[in-house]
Amino acid sequence: MTAPAAGGTEEHAPPSLVARCGGIEFRNPVLTASGTFGYGSEFASLFPLASLGGMVTKGISPNPRFGNPAPRICETASGMLNSIGLENVGLTGFEAEKLPFLRTCGTKVLVNFFGTTFDEYVECGQRLGRMDGVAGLEMNVSCPNIKAGGLEFGRDPRVLGELVRACRNVIEKPLWVKLTPNTSDIVALARACAENGADAVSVINTITGMAIDARTRRPRLATVMGGLSGPAIKPVALRMVYQIHHAGMGIPICGIGGIQNGLDAVEFFLAGATTVQVGTQNFIDPASSERVVREVEEFCRQHGISDVCELVGALEIQG
């Protein structure tokens, strides 16, 4: 311990960033979002992955998928649209090609997964849940890109509840459910998850959108519609996190949507998120997820917060 500095400022212990969310303990509350961070290896040369709280893989399905025709992405005002189409290496490809690296990368790995049928979901979740090196599963019921897979399951609270229950029954690892924002009632969706045994909800996935090239008269995405992400959607994401938290059902929330820096992350904590995921920002600034960790820590120091958990739900609303 050094002597107090000249101005009389006392040395404080560094703030605790440890976050417990949905049955997993993370070094810090900052994760990277599915589909925006590959399987981690691409970023390993830019910063130590161990500096992250965790990372969520690209969505895995039982069989490999090749995804949608090009063009698959386009930029919009403070956002981007994507219709990747859930391209992935499949269960066995994942286990063989990706998991070995992930086991050594020094951070908690959640595997995002989906199926195109009820049974595929259950099978995929069950098999992933048994793999070594997988800290937890994030069920993607909200990807708006594939008719048969995504949106249908996540839209109706009753169907969603059944799916969560069926997966819960066969998955021992922590099970998170990633909600679609394309709903009139996000609280009902979260409740269906909470009541059927989900350990946490990830909020939000992309908002369905569309862009057109006026000159060519063509949609900018080959699939016409795609998922909107990035800073543009942050107000919607924050609102949904807040609504779920405010409804008081107690399910932990992982906040996602437009996070660019530590202040954005803190906003999600205040709205009620226990952890956050950095998505599109990984493309804008590939070192940003590590920076967000540092900025959250810096925020805690500056505001005399000894434990980042103090921020969760600490929004001050005036009478």
Place this chain on the structure above:
Amino acid sequence: MTAPAAGGTEEHAPPSLVARCGGIEFRNPVLTASGTFGYGSEFASLFPLASLGGMVTKGISPNPRFGNPAPRICETASGMLNSIGLENVGLTGFEAEKLPFLRTCGTKVLVNFFGTTFDEYVECGQRLGRMDGVAGLEMNVSCPNIKAGGLEFGRDPRVLGELVRACRNVIEKPLWVKLTPNTSDIVALARACAENGADAVSVINTITGMAIDARTRRPRLATVMGGLSGPAIKPVALRMVYQIHHAGMGIPICGIGGIQNGLDAVEFFLAGATTVQVGTQNFIDPASSERVVREVEEFCRQHGISDVCELVGALEIQG
């Protein structure tokens, strides 16, 4: 007629911009959106209002309303949140103070209206519909700011249908219904309007969002949540216009959301809108609505389009 120009370019007749939408014929398809253009007089010194296709007034309720506490607005990434709270001068105030100017302003005036009960809606619509100088009514069932008034009516297709029917029965003037984007099924809402006699749908109103000041731990709006508008929401608005148009129920669509220039307007036409409204952009560039008219005309010239109606729904989707 002048002689053909040197390069051999022939003189074309100027493109027709006349748009027929929801029982009203407009000089051109560019209107200004409710709540973003006051009652027009504030803009009259900047450009001739007669250059616009039309304008939609701030939402009128039977009785004057004072609106929400401050702060009421904040900027977000490529957008803004507002929770004005439907402040307005009320029916009689509107007739006495605002309508005389509107009658002389040289453009078609639609009156946006709402109530906090079923009966208020009907009463308000009926009385406005009888006022001279009102070309049509736009029913706001989607404002997310007031619990009792907005969202509840516009969220459930069945309730919405009943409301539309009840208003339709007492309103002879063209009746447009402005839809909320806070839904999982915009087509169902549009269908409820079409089947109950609405002349057009206005798509979209603001998306419910929220912003937080991390430093003060307070929401940036006094009401915590508010409505997101501006370029950030354009992809969502375009998608919803397209979905409704694509569903083929034939109801005319007025496209709204993030329109900044003529190309944006053309994108909405291609997606299926017959007219558009310029909203937030009126704050960013108060002369923009007139500019959008000119840019749409310019686009038609450049692309050899003789009638702007040719663009409606003309999106080219590859097999």
Place this chain on the structure above:
Amino acid sequence: MRYFDARIIENRALGNGYFSLRLGGCDSLAASRPGQFIMLRGDWGRDPLLPRPMSLLSVAPEGRADMLGRSVGRGTKLLEAALPGTRVSVLGPLGNGFPDPAPATFDLLVAGGVGMPPLFMQAEHAARRGLVDRCEMMYGGRTSRDLVLLGEMRALGLATHLSTEDGSVGRRGRVTAALEARIEYHRTANPGHKLRIMACGPREMLWAVARIAEPYAIECHLSVEEQMACGIGVCLGCAIPARSRPFRYACSDGPVFLASDLIIPPAPGHATGGTP
């Protein structure tokens, strides 16, 4: 009120994030009143999206208009970095402005930080009418680096009372303490003066000013800041709770309000006028 393109013809860094901006092509602002403002926007794409309200500091012949800015966020940082020649769009003049200086009154101009411009312009107007001795400026900031354009004030012949919270220049403490002292002085030395207060600065300062003025029944004009989108009374965003109506609008009813029309919150725990 006009909407037009102007050009930055000078941009002077004044230290500590302050900068003075001179625009050319602002003939439409020639008749602006002190306290009026403009909505200013550069060719910024969509970040930031909305124009930024800026008070006028001075308007001069040949279409020149001066502003004093402080870089606090992206919009003002872009202005701070803007080079001469940069095109900007201007909507203005907007708002009501302060009441005219008059021979029969003595005006205490209270400026906090970057709230100084409208009061400078008020003093300049007084000077132009030979009335600069009918006002004085109380100008406060955190440190000496927050007090700018002092030479320009001197050139007007304006009596200026500086205060800084750290005592690095002028009186140590808040500008409101200086205001109390000056009120007491004028009441003793010049009992015949009809005092008025005109103030612009951070909200807490304005409320403190109002609370000081109230017991003396001094006519008190406050120029308030609110989040603004349109600047012309159509978005209804800049609502401020008032007595004469539930809400007034900072852009179109203000930004200058009689303190008596505003709802002034009670003083917070600590003394309003004392040295911190």
Place this chain on the structure above:
Amino acid sequence: MRYFDARIIENRALGNGYFSLRLGGCDSLAASRPGQFIMLRGDWGRDPLLPRPMSLLSVAPEGRADMLGRSVGRGTKLLEAALPGTRVSVLGPLGNGFPDPAPATFDLLVAGGVGMPPLFMQAEHAARRGLVDRCEMMYGGRTSRDLVLLGEMRALGLATHLSTEDGSVGRRGRVTAALEARIEYHRTANPGHKLRIMACGPREMLWAVARIAEPYAIECHLSVEEQMACGIGVCLGCAIPARSRPFRYACSDGPVFLASDLIIPPAPGHATGGTP
């Protein structure tokens, strides 16, 4: 691949929206191959949001790296206007690049418009190895104003065949017509040459090049452009239909692909190589 801050040290306008940009601080790019690119982003706030892919034109000692840009939208316009001293962030070098020049081959470098940089760098690499006579450049644009840095090409000792659609300089017509002519020439004059084609330019040009190369069975390398978000193979946005797998990725598998691995659409109605 590194992610680092660099500074613009020179920005030269070349007319018609073209500009050459020199960055300092790019030591990490020193070993870049021709055909590789970087993801470049200025301090732009959120408009535009994503970094912009830019090919390398040349890398020089002391951390210098050159680019050739053309302003077509907001991102490239901001780069065009950026002053020396401006800080930018750089991710790179990215992608695979063209095959090395070799004594046993003769490379036809086909450049369309702003697709020229990787081919310039390829020629430069050849020149450094004393192999500049093992390649020649076919460089096409709409008018003479689309053909830039011709002096620099000459300085390399590079044989250059220009074409413009309007005939304002070089051969009149598309660069693909010039390519056909040069292939015929080489087959007659130098039957021993193992010809290779390396091309970069608008998509229609690339497809036309591939269709020309195919019947001659010339090894043909195309550098493709796709919308990109990440540049490193994680977003899966830059998919391009291929034969070896349903999709390849322009950023991580490319941007250079063997034409034989791509799915080349059939020629559109008009002749591919003729004068328009």
